Amino acid sequence: MKFLAVCGFGVGSSMILKMTLEKVCRERNLDCEVENTDISSARGMNVDAVFTSQELADELKGSMKCPVFPIKRYMDKEEVGKALDEFLKNK
Amino acid sequence: MLKELLQKSHMQQREKVDSWEDAIKIASIPLLKEGIIEESYIENMIKSVNKNGPYIVLMDYFALPHAKAGEGVNRLGMSLLTLNHPVDLKGNPVKVFLVLAAVDATSHIEALADISKLLMDPKNYEIFMSGDLDKINDIL
Numbered sequence: 001m002k003f004l005a006v007c008g009f010g011v012g013s014s015m016i017l018k019m020t021l022e023k024v025c026r027e028r029n030l031d032c033e034v035e036n037t038d039i040s041s042a043r044g045m046n047v048d049a050v051f052t053s054q055e056l057a058d059e060l061k062g063s064m065k066c067p068v069f070p071i072k073r074y075m076d077k078e079e080v081g082k083a084l085d086e087f088l089k090n091k
Numbered sequence: 092m093l094k095e096l097l098q099k100s101h102m103q104q105r106e107k108v109d110s111w112e113d114a115i116k117i118a119s120i121p122l123l124k125e126g127i128i129e130e131s132y133i134e135n136m137i138k139s140v141n142k143n144g145p146y147i148v149l150m151d152y153f154a155l156p157h158a159k160a161g162e163g164v165n166r167l168g169m170s171l172l173t174l175n176h177p178v179d180l181k182g183n184p185v186k187v188f189l190v191l192a193a194v195d196a197t198s199h200i201e202a203l204a205d206i207s208k209l210l211m212d213p214k215n216y217e218i219f220m221s222g223d224l225d226k227i228n229d230i231l
Contacts, residue, residue, distance in 0.1 A: 009158065013146050072146075074149045076149075
């Protein structure tokens with residue numbers, strides 16, 4: 001599975017979100033690849049799901065074919081885990 | 092890596108500040124003084140929150156202000172401001188501001204991994220929230 005962690009610049013917050021995602025994937029024994037990037041590069045990328053902030057999720061939704069999950073706290077394992085579980089349930 | 096970037100001289104503790112914009116400006120002073128960043132980087136960090144939302148609040152009470160790598164940044168750097176009283180950042184109370192100034196997409200990854208690992212441990216998170224700079228320095 002391939003996930004995308006997105007923030008405004010693709011260097012700081014999205015990197016943290018990528019680390020949190022990788023951690024929750026490991027905890028679920030899920031084989032996944034996570035990339036992080038900025039909002040303009042994210043558009044149209046071919047991935048299974050996108051995780052980003054509420055504001056950027058609203059902007060991205062129209063230009064992605066996959067589900068986009070808004071995350072409030074990029075470092076919160078519980079919140080990111082919940083979003084991931086929701087994705088897995090609806091897959 | 093984190094310890095080398097976040098030197099003691101880059102850490103400040105304050106009772107309170109008037110706004111989150113002030114918090115970012117104050118937190119950035121050590122980096123500005125050493126020529127690690129330019130004024131424009133501080134403006135870019137504030138603009139980013141206004142444009143992209145408050146996602147720099149990575150955990151409750153903890154924010155990582157940053158902007159585009161290499162724009163107004165001369166060298167990789169980090170600085171810290173802890174507040175005894177939280178300030179509102181667009182609906183999120185924040186007590187700890189960790190400014191990140193990155194030069195490219197990769198050279199700071201190790202430091203971010205260190206921070207992420209540190210803060211996910213509740214004991215270390217509490218030490219950051221206490222604002223005690225000596226104790227914070229000890230756990231880096």
